[in-house]
Amino acid sequence: MPILAAICRQHMHLSWRSGQTVLAVSFLFIAITLLPFGLGPELKLLRALAPGLLWVVLAISLLTSLERLFQADYEDGSLDRLLLVPLAFEAVVLAKLLGHYLALVLPLIASVPLAGLLLNIEAARLPALVAAMLCGSPALVLAGGIGAALAVSVRRGGLLTVLIAMPFYVPVLIFGAAAARVSLETGLETGVAIGPYLGILAALSAASLLLAPFAIAAALRSALR
Amino acid sequence: MLKALENISALYANPTRFMGLAAKLHMPLWALAIGLLAYGLYRVANVPADYQQGETVRIMFVHVPAAWMSLFGYSFIFFASVTALIFRHPLGHVAARAAAPVGAVFTLLALITGSLWGQPMWGTWWVWDARLTSVLVLLFIYLGYIALWQAIDEPIRAARAASILAIVGFINVPIVKFSVDWWNTLHQPASVSRLARPALHADFLYPLLIMGAAFLVLFLAITLTRMQMEVLRQRLRARAGKGGAAHV
Numbered sequence: 068m069p070i071l072a073a074i075c076r077q078h079m080h081l082s083w084r085s086g087q088t089v090l091a092v093s094f095l096f097i098a099i100t101l102l103p104f105g106l107g108p109e110l111k112l113l114r115a116l117a118p119g120l121l122w123v124v125l126a127i128s129l130l131t132s133l134e135r136l137f138q139a140d141y142e143d144g145s146l147d148r149l150l151l152v153p154l155a156f157e158a159v160v161l162a163k164l165l166g167h168y169l170a171l172v173l174p175l176i177a178s179v180p181l182a183g184l185l186l187n188i189e190a191a192r193l194p195a196l197v198a199a200m201l202c203g204s205p206a207l208v209l210a211g212g213i214g215a216a217l218a219v220s221v222r223r224g225g226l227l228t229v230l231i232a233m234p235f236y237v238p239v240l241i242f243g244a245a246a247a248r249v250s251l252e253t254g255l256e257t258g259v260a261i262g263p264y265l266g267i268l269a270a271l272s273a274a275s276l277l278l279a280p281f282a283i284a285a286a287l288r289s290a291l292r
Numbered sequence: 293m294l295k296a297l298e299n300i301s302a303l304y305a306n307p308t309r310f311m312g313l314a315a316k317l318h319m320p321l322w323a324l325a326i327g328l329l330a331y332g333l334y335r336v337a338n339v340p341a342d343y344q345q346g347e348t349v350r351i352m353f354v355h356v357p358a359a360w361m362s363l364f365g366y367s368f369i370f371f372a373s374v375t376a377l378i379f380r381h382p383l384g385h386v387a388a389r390a391a392a393p394v395g396a397v398f399t400l401l402a403l404i405t406g407s408l409w410g411q412p413m414w415g416t417w418w419v420w421d422a423r424l425t426s427v428l429v430l431l432f433i434y435l436g437y438i439a440l441w442q443a444i445d446e447p448i449r450a451a452r453a454a455s456i457l458a459i460v461g462f463i464n465v466p467i468v469k470f471s472v473d474w475w476n477t478l479h480q481p482a483s484v485s486r487l488a489r490p491a492l493h494a495d496f497l498y499p500l501l502i503m504g505a506a507f508l509v510l511f512l513a514i515t516l517t518r519m520q521m522e523v524l525r526q527r528l529r530a531r532a533g534k535g536g537a538a539h540v
Binding site: 213217218220221224227230231233234235237238241242245271278279282285286289290292 | 432435436440449456460461468470475
């Protein structure tokens with residue numbers, strides 16, 4: 068267990084020190100800033116589209132952050148060392164993903180309310196949106212991890228990672244955006260109304276948690292062989 | 293039954309044996325594919341025009357079998373990858389790799405013909421209909437799979453990575469299908485007036501089934517040819533001494 072905690076902590080340190088966290092959050096805000104140029108500054112329109120746009124921007128920011136998830140370790144040989152850790156490699160992989168989640172994805176989700184205000188979203192909808200993102204984002208990270216692991220030996224594998232991971236993002240985006248939409252329609256009883264959506268998102272995350280570590284570990288092992 | 297299958301598959305695990313069998317099957321398979329396709333197209337040309345859809349109904353005889361093949365192709369890749377990964381059957385990787393672009397082209401064909409049909413019928417080239425959307429996602433799954441094969445130079449590594457993706461992607465297909473169906477019914481109830489699906493008249497059903505069979509045999513013929521090419525390419529590479537010992 069201390070080993071896993073150390074791996075997780077090290078990954079967090081590296082993301083923070085190498086500026087990945089700041090980069091990802093800046094990317095999110097830059098994407099948000101570009102949207103009104105494409106859509107027009109009409110506040111009503113932006114408000115109506117905000118939840119869906121925020122989901123898409125979050126997913127893209129997350130995807131772009133994933134390219135280097137295992138690649139730096141692959142190139143400098145630390146991944147070979149991690150393979151020697153006397154624990155299931157799947158657990159090591161999960162520890163790294165957890166580190167990535169804490170260091171990168173949580174800051175991204177934390178900046179969603181602010182980004183939402185830029186898009187003129189109603190403040191009352193933010194809790195539901197953030198809750199849905201918290202439930203669905205583990206699935207996004209795990210699916211992206213599969214893409215990153217499969218493309219780990221490919222130089223400039225970023226686009227390949229995106230192409231591989233994108234089909235896995237469809238269900239999460241569908242139910243995530245639906246939760247946000249329902250929160251608009253129901254007003255006070257939001258908590259009750261979005262429950263099922265959060266449940267489905269959590270189920271997708273749980274299923275990914277069950278399957279993805281095996282796929283990621285297998286992909287990394289075959290790349291290291 | 294299973295034992296017999298195992299014996300057969302073990303017999304043709306040897307690439308030389310496979311090449312022998314493929315050489316024998318090659319011509320008859322292509323002849324059957326072309327014959328069925330010609331007969332099917334002849335039947336389609338003689339189908340009476342539909343009273344609602346007019347002549348455009350003929351597109352369906354290409355569209356529907358192409359859509360069948362898009363799913364068949366991915367299932368083929370999945371089972372080939374499983375046999376390659378779990379039973380260490382070396383030809384599984386070759387089969388999966390050979391089938392991928394064929395399946396992708398059938399998927400693209402289904403999308404294009406669907407779009408050509410949708411223009412006069414629905415008045416638009418594209419709608420975010422549940423089926424169209426999930427077939428589009430399937431095309432992306434194919435493209436990711438093909439891109440992964442091409443991106444990794446080392447054959448054994450590429451084969452392993454691709455089969456992992458094929459298996460994970462296969463699990464994903466029904467999830468995407470379910471969620472897209474759900475999303476679409478929520479989003480646009482009956483904004484597209486789909487024709488109520490009438491039971492197919494025999495005049496339509498038989499040409500459709502013939503075209504389906506023709507596409508299936510065509511798929512197998514192209515895949516077989518591509519498998520032969522792949523085995524030859526790997527032998528050539530092994531002879532040239534590049535890329536280490538190829539996995540066949």
